Amino acid sequence: MQRLLITRRLPDRVLDAARARFDVTLRDRTAVLAPEELRAALRDYDAVLPTLGDRFQAAVFADVPQPRAKLLANFGVGYNHIDAEAAKAAGIAVTNTPGAVTDATADIALGLILMTARRLGEGERLLRAGKWEGWGPVQMLGTHVTGKRLGVIGMGRIGKAIAKRCHYGFDMEVVFYNRSPVADPGLPARQVGMEEAMAADFVVIAVPGGKATHHLIDAAALGMMRPQGIFVNISRGDVVDEAALVEALQKGRIAGAGLDVYEFEPKVPAALTGMENVTLLPHLGTACLEVREAMGMMAVANLIAWAEGKALPNHVNP
The missing domain is CATH 3.40.50.720 (NAD(P)-binding Rossmann-like Domain)
Structure with a gap:
């Protein structure tokens, strides 16, 4: 044996x-x-x-x-x-x-989009700390998700599953960047260049890890995002230059981020854990x-x- x-x-x-x-x-x-x-x-x-x-x-x-x-x-x-x-x-x-892993990981991406856009983690922390003073018309205003544009970086199995959820569930327009042509994305979606995909309202990274994608999302790529853009990573931590992401968030170049993976797991920079506009999960992508x-x-x-x-x-x- x-x-x-x-x-x-x-x-x-x-x-x-x-x-x-x-x-x-x-x-x-x-x-x-x-x-x-x-x-x-x-x-x-x-x-x-x-x-x-x-x-x-x-x-x-x-x-x-x-x-x-x-x-x-x-x-x-x-x-x-x-x-x-x-x-x-x-x-x-x-x-x-x-x-x-496809559907479970796609579900986590949707969770990160909603948590970050609607400030759900921040709201729960406020309530648990006993600081909630009651409902108000301008309390914790977040970003509306329905009808916005989604940019998917990497249109493989998981990227397609995320796009499907966003388009059919939240009526989002989908654009995507992929290194090779995608003949059938499985839903109404446009394959575009990196710059246009990164300029969407919500950007989700769904590429495989490895040498070819190490630091694919660097300072230059993050610089393509809009100031109101929200960045989500459910792929691998080292696909993103974490220091560049921290700087983009600190300087207000992007509105927020939702992360399930980190460049040096299980270490997470104090700069990220200290930001209220960042949703942080402990690599729960397939945790079912x-x-x-x-x-x-x-x-x-x-x-x-x-x-x-x-x-x-x-x-x-x-």
């Missing part, structure tokens, strides 16, 4: 499925794998089920020239913490869990039991296919 390392606790249903087929070692800690743990994982196990933050980078593979591990079955659609090219060169396949179970079962299916010598259902091609 092949030895499998699972780097973080997963739902019981997933663990039971994995244990039925593999000799499982569960690392029951929240912290990401430390440098030596990364190298030991490649040396001591036939396969690894890692997740966000477990940084299997080129230096790790270089330190283990003949790894025992032959598969990294990532728990999550994003795999920018894994150098897939270096893994391939080391003879290790990489899989992910696409599809299972049904979704996490589906992700885990997809990862286990990839592992079983590998163990049986079959084609990997969700093979990542670097």
Whole structure:
């Protein structure tokens, strides 16, 4: 029976499925794998089920020239913490869990739009602090969402799901930027240049993480936004130059931001936590039991296919 390392606790249903087929070692800690743990994982196990933050980078593979591990079955659609090219060169396949995360992540994007535009987090903090003095006609006036323009950066599965919710649910006009042409966005939407998409009333980042999108949203991109624009990121933290975002918010160049991911998770700059016009969530994009179970079962299916010598259902091609 092949030895499998699972780097973080997963739902019981997933663990039971994995244990039925593999000799499982569960690392029951929240912290990401430390440098030596990364190298030991490649040396001591036939396969690894890692997740966000477990940084299997080129230096790790270089330190283990003949790894025992032959598969990294990532728990999550994003795999920018894994150098897939270096893994391939080391003879290790990489899989992910696409599809299972789409709707849950899109829902969080809508939540961030509404929370930031309508000042919902700020309002709840006011009430819980006992500072609410009663209803008033000009109390906590926010930004109307219905009928506004949405700019989506990255029109993949998640980007399309966000656009669908905004257009059909809130009658929003949708424009989007995508590196390659999108023949069918699945709803009335226009593919435009980066500058026009960033100039929408609400801008949502939905690109995959990785080298190609690192700091895609930098000071120049944020400078394309309107002063009344609201910025939302549900992709990966390092897609955004966090320092540039903080500066844009501090100087009033944009109206607000809703964030579920951060460049140096779990660290969040004090400058962000101190702003009332910023909604901050602790990476809750896929935090539903049904979704996490589906992700885990997809990862286990990839592992079983590998163990049986079959084609990997969700093979990542670097």
